[in-house]
Each structure stands twice: as C-alpha cells, then as structure tokens.
Amino acid sequence: xNGLFLATVFHLSVAFFLLGMGWRCLxxxxxxxxxKIPLTPGPKTRVGVAAxxxxxxxxxxxxxxxxxxxxxxxxxxxxSLVLLLIGHFGGLVAPKFSQRLLGLTAEQxxxxxxxxxxxxxxxxxxxxxGLLLRRIASKPLRAISTAGDFFLLLLLLLIVxxxxxxxxxxxxxxxxxxxxxSGMRDFKSAVPSPDSVFTTHLLxxxxxxxxxxxxxxxxxxxxxxxxxxxxxxxxxxRRHIGSGLGPARVVFxxxxxx
Amino acid sequence: MPTITLSGRQFEVDEDGFIQDPAQWDxxxxxxxxxxxxxxALTEDHWKVIRYxxxxxxxxxxxxxxxxxxxxxxxxxxxxxxxxPTGPAKGACKLAGLPKPTGxx
Amino acid sequence: MKPxxxxxxxxxxxxxxxxxxxxxxKFLAPLGLPVDLPPDWQASAxxxxxxxxxxxxxxxxxxxxxxxxGACADKCQFFLGTGDPKNMPVARAGLLRxxxxxxxxxxxxxxxxxxxxxxxxxxxxxxxxVYFHQCSECRRCAVFCPQGIDTAEITRAAREIMGxxxxxxxxxxxxxxxxxxxxxxxxxxxxxxxxxxxFLEEEMKEETGIDIRIPVNGEGxxxxxxxxxxxxxxxxxxMIGYAKxxxxxxxxxxxxxxxxxxxxxxxFLNHEQLxxxxxxxxxxxxxxxxxxxxMGECGHAWRAAQAFMDTLNGPLDFLDPPRPExxxxxxxxxxxxxxxxVDPAANDGRKVTYHDPCNLARAGGLVEExxxxxxxxxxxxxxMAADTTRGRxxxxxxxxxxxxxxxMDVRMKGAKPRMAAFQASGADHVATPCAxxxxxFAAAFQYYKIDAQVVGVMDLLGRAIVIRN
Numbered sequence: 001x002n003g004l005f006l007a008t009v010f011h012l013s014v015a016f017f018l019l020g021m022g023w024r025c026l027x028x029x030x031x032x033x034x035x036k037i038p039l040t041p042g043p044k045t046r047v048g049v050a051a052x053x054x055x056x057x058x059x060x061x062x063x064x065x066x067x068x069x070x071x072x073x074x075x076x077x078x079x080s081l082v083l084l085l086i087g088h089f090g091g092l093v094a095p096k097f098s099q100r101l102l103g104l105t106a107e108q109x110x111x112x113x114x115x116x117x118x119x120x121x122x123x124x125x126x127x128x129x130g131l132l133l134r135r136i137a138s139k140p141l142r143a144i145s146t147a148g149d150f151f152l153l154l155l156l157l158l159i160v161x162x163x164x165x166x167x168x169x170x171x172x173x174x175x176x177x178x179x180x181x182s183g184m185r186d187f188k189s190a191v192p193s194p195d196s197v198f199t200t201h202l203l204x205x206x207x208x209x210x211x212x213x214x215x216x217x218x219x220x221x222x223x224x225x226x227x228x229x230x231x232x233x234x235x236x237x238r239r240h241i242g243s244g245l246g247p248a249r250v251v252f253x254x255x256x257x258x
Numbered sequence: 259m260p261t262i263t264l265s266g267r268q269f270e271v272d273e274d275g276f277i278q279d280p281a282q283w284d285x286x287x288x289x290x291x292x293x294x295x296x297x298x299a300l301t302e303d304h305w306k307v308i309r310y311x312x313x314x315x316x317x318x319x320x321x322x323x324x325x326x327x328x329x330x331x332x333x334x335x336x337x338x339x340x341x342x343p344t345g346p347a348k349g350a351c352k353l354a355g356l357p358k359p360t361g362x363x
Numbered sequence: 364m365k366p367x368x369x370x371x372x373x374x375x376x377x378x379x380x381x382x383x384x385x386x387x388x389k390f391l392a393p394l395g396l397p398v399d400l401p402p403d404w405q406a407s408a409x410x411x412x413x414x415x416x417x418x419x420x421x422x423x424x425x426x427x428x429x430x431x432x433g434a435c436a437d438k439c440q441f442f443l444g445t446g447d448p449k450n451m452p453v454a455r456a457g458l459l460r461x462x463x464x465x466x467x468x469x470x471x472x473x474x475x476x477x478x479x480x481x482x483x484x485x486x487x488x489x490x491x492x493v494y495f496h497q498c499s500e501c502r503r504c505a506v507f508c509p510q511g512i513d514t515a516e517i518t519r520a521a522r523e524i525m526g527x528x529x530x531x532x533x534x535x536x537x538x539x540x541x542x543x544x545x546x547x548x549x550x551x552x553x554x555x556x557x558x559x560x561x562f563l564e565e566e567m568k569e570e571t572g573i574d575i576r577i578p579v580n581g582e583g584x585x586x587x588x589x590x591x592x593x594x595x596x597x598x599x600x601x602m603i604g605y606a607k608x609x610x611x612x613x614x615x616x617x618x619x620x621x622x623x624x625x626x627x628x629x630x631f632l633n634h635e636q637l638x639x640x641x642x643x644x645x646x647x648x649x650x651x652x653x654x655x656x657x658m659g660e661c662g663h664a665w666r667a668a669q670a671f672m673d674t675l676n677g678p679l680d681f682l683d684p685p686r687p688e689x690x691x692x693x694x695x696x697x698x699x700x701x702x703x704x705v706d707p708a709a710n711d712g713r714k715v716t717y718h719d720p721c722n723l724a725r726a727g728g729l730v731e732e733x734x735x736x737x738x739x740x741x742x743x744x745x746x747m748a749a750d751t752t753r754g755r756x757x758x759x760x761x762x763x764x765x766x767x768x769x770x771m772d773v774r775m776k777g778a779k780p781r782m783a784a785f786q787a788s789g790a791d792h793v794a795t796p797c798a799x800x801x802x803x804f805a806a807a808f809q810y811y812k813i814d815a816q817v818v819g820v821m822d823l824l825g826r827a828i829v830i831r832n
Contacts, residue, residue: 031416035675037516039506216431219430223511228513239678240673317554319552319555322558323563323596348768360534362591362626
C-alpha cells in the first residue's frame with residue numbers, strides 16, 4: 001500500500017488519540033470535586049498520594065488483594081504492552097540510538113529484537129487469551145461483559161497476532177520495516193509498506209488509537225483523576241472548598257433557637 | 259393509603275399496618291391487631307405494656323426508651339419479647355396505637 | 364477465613380423482588396421533591412444526570428473508566444449474600460452506566476443501542492429503585508477496584524436522580540422529615556428527650572450513687588455531643604457511657620434537641636439534604652456557644668462530620684480546634700492525658716471483638732482509636748480475620764438507608780459475610796460504634812441463631828471507667 005497514505009493515516013490516528021484522550025481528561029477536569037472522598041485509611045500527604053497512585057498503576061496493588069489470579073494475567077498483559085511499546089519505539093523509530101544504548105552490533109541488535117519481540121509478543125497473546133477465556137468461561141464475568149469488552153480484546157489479539165505472524169510466519173525484513181517507519185516518522189519519503197501483514201498490523205493499531213478515547217481504555221488516564229485515590233485524607237486539616245454545587249435550597253421554615 | 263377494618267371500623271394504616279391516627283386508638287384496636295403480631299389473646303401483662311406505651315405517647319409524643327418501658331412495667335426485655343414476639347418497637351407499639359418508631363433501630 | 368456459612372449460588376433475579384416501600388406525598392413534599400412521577404420524568408432524570416456529571420468529577424470518571432474486570436464482584440456483601448448478579452458492584456454501576464452511555468456519550472448518541480447503552484425505561488427505573496437500594500454505600504468494592512471506582516458515588520447519584528423525579532424510599536424520607544420537624548431521626552420531641560435523659564440520670568444514680576448529668580440544650584458548655592437519636596431509644600448504655608466519660612474527665616457538655624441526631628440521611632438521598640442536615644449541627648453548636656463538637660457512635664455521621672462539615676457548612680473557626688471530634692478520639696485523648704482511669708476487670712467474662720463500621724473505616728479514617736479503647740477496657744479483646752476488618756471491613760448489611768423492615772431479606776443475606784467472620788472469631792460480644800450496625804447485628808444474631816450480644820464501645824468504656832464524685 002502507498003506509504004504516504006499509511007503514514008498519513010497513522011499520524012492522524014496518533015493525533016486523534018492524543019487529542020481525544022486530552023479532551024476526555026479535560027471533560028473530567030471541568031467537573032469539580034465537591035467533597036473530600038478519599039478512601040481511608042489513606043495518605044495524608046501529597047507524597048503519600050503519589051505512592052498510592054504508583055502502587056495502583058505500577059503494581060496493581062488493589063487488584064492483587066482482590067484477585068491474585070487475575071492480577072497475574074492482567075499485570076503480565078499490561079507489562080507486555082508497555083514493553084512492546086518500548087520495543088517498537090526503540091527497534092523501529094530510533095534503532096541507531098537504541099543500538100548504541102545497548103552497546104550491541106547491528107547483527108546482535110537485530111537478533112535481540114527478534115528474540116525479545118517474539119517472546120513478549122507471545123506473552124501478550126497468552127495473557128490476552130487468558131483475559132478472553134476468563135470472560136467467556138465465568139458466569140459472573142459473562143454477565144457483566146459488554147460487546148465492547150470483547151471487541152477490544154479481539155482487536156488487541158489481532159494486533160498481536162499480526163505482529164507475531166511477521167515474526168514467525170513470514171520473517172519480516174527489519175531493515176525494510178525500519179526504512180518504512182523512519183520515512184513515516186520524517187513524513188518525507190513514500191517508502192511502500194513491506195508487506196500486507198505489516199499494513200494490516202498498522203491499520204489495526206490505527207483503529208485501536210481512534211477507538212481508545214471512546215472506550216474504557218480511558219482508564220489509563222482516568223485512574224490519576226480519581227478523587228478516592230488522589231485526595232489526601234485531610235478534610236479536617238485543610239478546608240476543602242467544594243465548588244460546583246449550588247447552594248442548598250432551604251425548604252423548611254427557619255429553625256427555632258435550641 | 260391502605261386501610262384495615264377492625265370490629266366494623268375503618269382505620270388508615272401505613273405499609274406495616276400501624277394505624278395512622280393515634281387518636282382513633284382504643285382497646286378494640288389492640289385486640290384486633292393482636293393476632294397479626296403472633297399473639298393469641300391479650301393478657302393483663304400485655305395490657306400493662308400497651309397502656310404504658312399509649313399513655314407515654316399521649317404525654318410525650320413519642321415511644322419511651324425501651325429500658326424505661328422495661329423498668330416502668332417491671333418486665334425485662336426477654337419477657338417483653340415473649341409477650342410481643344415482634345418486639346417492643348414493632349408489635350407492642352403497633353398494638354398501643356403508636357406510629358412505627360423508625361430511625362437507626 | 365473459612366466461611367462458616369455455605370456460599371450462595373449465582374442466581375439472576377434472586378433479590379429483584381425485595382424492594383423498599385416507596386415514599387408517598389406525605390414524605391416527599393416536605394423535602395421539596397415531586398410527589399408524582401412527572402410526565403416528562405425521563406427527560407427530567409436525564410437532565411439531572413447531566414447536571415450531576417457536571418457537578419461531580421467522580422461520577423463521569425467512574426462511568427467512563429470501569430473496565431469490567433470483575434474484581435469487585437465477590438467483595439460486595441449483598442452479592443455474596445444474595446447471589447443476584449445485579450448486586451455485583453460492576454453490574455450495579457452498569458445500571459446507570461448503560462443509560463449514561465446511551466444518552467451522554469457521543470458513541471451512544473450516534474449509534475444508539477449499538478454503542479452499548481440502554482434507554483431509561485420504566486423497567487430500568489424499577490431496576491434502579493431495587494438495586495440502588497440494595498447498596499449500603501459502604502465502599503468495600505472501591506478498596507478492591509484497580510481503578511478505585513467508588514460505587515457509593517454512583518449509588519448516591521442514582522438516588523439523587525430518582526429523588527428528583529419523586530422516587531425515593533419511605534424509610535429515608537420519613538426519617539429526614541422527622542429530622543427537620545423534630546430534630547432527630549427517631550422523632551423524639553424535646554419533652555421526651557429530657558425525660559429520657561432524666562431517666563438515665565436516675566439509672567446512673569442508682570448504679571453509682573453519684574449525680575452524673577446528661578445535660579440538654581446547655582448553653583456555654585465546652586462540648587456539644589451529637590449522638591444518634593437511637594441511643595436515646597435503644598442503646599441506653601451507650602448514652603450512659605458518654606455521660607460517665609464526660610463526668611469522669613470533668614468536661615462540661617450538652618446534648619441539643621435541635622441537633623439531636625448525628626446521622627445524616629441526606630447521604631442516602633441527595634446533596635441538598637446532606638447539607639441541610641449537616642447544617643443543623645453547626646447551627647446548634649454556634650447558638651449553644653460550645654467550643655467543640657463531638658460526634659457519638661454513628662458510622663455515616665462521622666463521614667458527614669469529619670469529611671464534609673467544613674466543606675458544606677464551614678468554616679468552623681468558632682470551634683477550638685476548628686473541626687469536629689469523634690467520641691472515640693475524645694476518649695483516647697482523655698486516657699492519654701490521664702484524665703480518666705479505667706478498670707478492665709469490669710468487663711471480665713466478655714469475649715469482645717470489634718466491627719469496623721464501613722463509614723468509620725473507609726470514609727472516616729477511624730480505625731485505631733476504638734481498638735485503643737477496647738484494649739484498655741476489655742481483657743479478652745480479639746480481632747476478626749484481617750480481610751474483614753479495618754479498610755476491608757464488611758458492611759453489617761443495613762447501612763446506606765437500608766435499615767428498613769421490608770428489606771429484611773436482603774439485609775440478613777447481606778449480613779452473612781460479617782456473621783461468618785464473627786463466628787470464626789469465637790467472640791460472644793461485638794463492639795461497634797454505630798447505631799445502624801447495632802440494630803442490624805441484633806437482628807442478624809437472631810436470624811443466624813448466634814448467641815451473642817452487640818454493644819457500643821462506649822458501653823464497655825462506661826462499665827470500666829472509674830467514677831469519683
């Protein structure tokens with residue numbers, strides 16, 4: 001497929017994703033937080049709040065206490081996503097820099113990319129399958145799952161599957177892929193897509209990026225805005241000014257003096 | 259508002275069968291409501307509790323503290339539950355024509 | 364913890380029929396709520412949803428970012444007890460989320476049902492009414508949610524929306540009406556309030572031979588004590604505990620018949636009532652000229668006081684220090700300053716455990732003080748399993764405006780996890796500083812045929828405190 005077209009679609013998708021997520025965050029920020037509602041016992045300092053949020057977003061602390069089995073799968077899935085993102089960036093967008101950073105020869109670097117990319121891809125696929133099976137196999141989970149939940153899992157699975165296909169089925173030429181990505185990055189060349197699997201992979205990612213701001217994927221940003229987690233437990237130390245809610249109407253006659 | 263008929267008279271009651279107007283209350287109401295609270299026949303002991311509750315309500319506008327009810331009638335809580343299986347705040351107050359005590363009880 | 368009671372099977376609709384009595388005009392009108400479903404109720408409700416989404420960040424945030432992972436499902440005592448899938452917090456929130464997605468998100472508006480949403484129909488409203496009154500706003504699900512989504516906020520919003528179209532429970536609205544008309548949840552008028560206090564003074568005189576007062580509307584006292592009015596009806600020993608504590612500490616205090624209620628059922632209905640009921644305490648404190656507000660043994664009262672009072676009706680700079688204090692904090696302070704002495708022998712023979720009221724532990728941050736008191740006044744104090752205490756405590760099953768007789772079925776089912784943990788502890792007394800918990804435990808002990816007693820923390824302190832003339 002035409003490289004310039006793909007590049008345009010990809011850049012627009014990224015821009016849409018960033019603007020969309022920003023728009024969703026702004027939407028939340030526009031609404032005030034009328035009351036102090038931290039979950040207690042909770043941190044009393046900003047540092048404590050940062051630690052609480054770090055614990056939730058890095059270690060999934062609450063999920064670990066709630067469902068250790070799910071925690072393993074969910075945490076590995078999110079970890080693999082982050083690693084894949086780093087790997088794609090390092091291996092495709094900034095390969096020279098990454099190679100220098102790792103102190104490898106070009107050959108070693110490629111071999112390393114093939115190995116880790118493949119391994120992490122398999123991890124991602126396995127954890128996604130685990131999440132999907134869980135939704136299908138468990139009665140309570142089936143009851144709460146929506147079409148959107150399945151759509152998202154399938155979309156992610158397809159993305160990972162096409163990625164793995166490039167790695168294991170028809171070994172993709174990494175140099176071609178890099179050339180295409182750097183052309184796309186600099187927005188000047190019109191290098192054609194290496195192959196149709198690559199094109200599909202890229203377009204599915206674009207679909208995910210465009211869908212994300214409308215979907216539950218906003219949870220990646222939402223958790224930081226949650227007053228139950230990000231407020232300090234200090235209602236009595238510092239007055240919380242709860243803007244936004246109008247004054248309560250008095251519907252009763254003025255009270256008698258006690 | 260639902261109503262019940264006791265010995266030929268109609269009474270407005272709430273969802274739990276408490277009569278709405280305590281001024282309408284008399285012995286016939288207590289007798290009429292007893293069966294519904296798992297009481298076969300009202301004895302002197304029942305009447306002692308019922309009369310105390312009703313007079314307290316007439317004077318103070320609410321049910322007495324449960325401990326005061328026990329002390330004034332000479333019955334401990336267990337005995338009151340034996341007399342009124344649904345308890346002092348339900349069966350006893352209902353038979354005495356009081357509105358249902360609600361709140362955190 | 365091994366549950367002593369068998370688990371309940373997953374049963375759709377299991378608790379759909381257990382609904383609270385609807386409030387009639389008699390109770391809706393005084394609260395300024397429409398007495399009939401308005402003809403345009405759907406539009407009205409959606410407008411209210413809109414308004415709340417603009418006024419409270421948590422609401423749209425929670426509706427947007429739930430990933431339906433299901434971690435909350437088996438954390439809710441009402442799902443554990445009833446097995447009804449709609450009592451899974453994620454599904455309960457889903458009842459509102461469906462309508463929100465259809466009407467408030469771009470996807471829902473464009474593609475309608477395909478966007479995953481559902482219209483607000485009469486059937487939906489009925490589901491809201493049933494299941495948003497089978498949530499005690501206890502926040503246990505939030506503790507286990509990887510996003511920290513607090514279903515209590517969603518339940519509060521749903522009830523506020525329903526209230527705005529005249530759909531509310533009789534129990535909550537009747538209690539609120541009494542608060543405004545009489546000054547407390549029980550509807551105890553001033554004469555009866557005074558009579559009850561005098562009666563307890565006589566009781567204490569008989570027991571100790573000493574005049575221990577329970578002052579009423581005493582101007583210029585140091586402390587305004589705000590108890591749940593249930594203490595003056597069903598929990599006399601708690602009331603006696605407060606009186607002995609203030610007496611022994613030598614701190615002047617008073618109750619108020621204007622603010623004779625710690626509880627705030629506004630938390631169970633709408634923001635306006637939350638604010639108005641809360642204001643009564645601030646107004647009473649100002650008029651009586653007290654320096655401190657001390658909240659009695661009521662769970663959600665503490666949330667409304669410690670977390671919301673300053674925001675809603677502050678600043679509280681007429682108080683010194685400018686914030687409310689909990690009776691357990693006060694008692695601990697008195698013990699630490701050696702202004703009271705206790706003798707735990709007075710409670711010998713009692714095997715006591717502590718139940719954390721959900722609002723004290725998860726919304727009030729009060730977990731250590733009651734334990735400090737209990738360790739001082741009881742020699743056999745034991746904890747329940749760690750996954751059922753402190754921040755992870757189970758709700759007793761009747762908080763959040765659910766303590767109505769007609770909800771007994773779901774109440775008793777919801778009490779099950781707590782009862783199992785209690786039985787496993789081997790205790791024969793549970794101490795808990797909350798009137799709702801006390802009433803619910805008494806009913807649940809009877810229902811599950813557990814031979815045990817529920818008491819207040821102050822009850823045990825009152826017995827152990829050394830009283831001098």
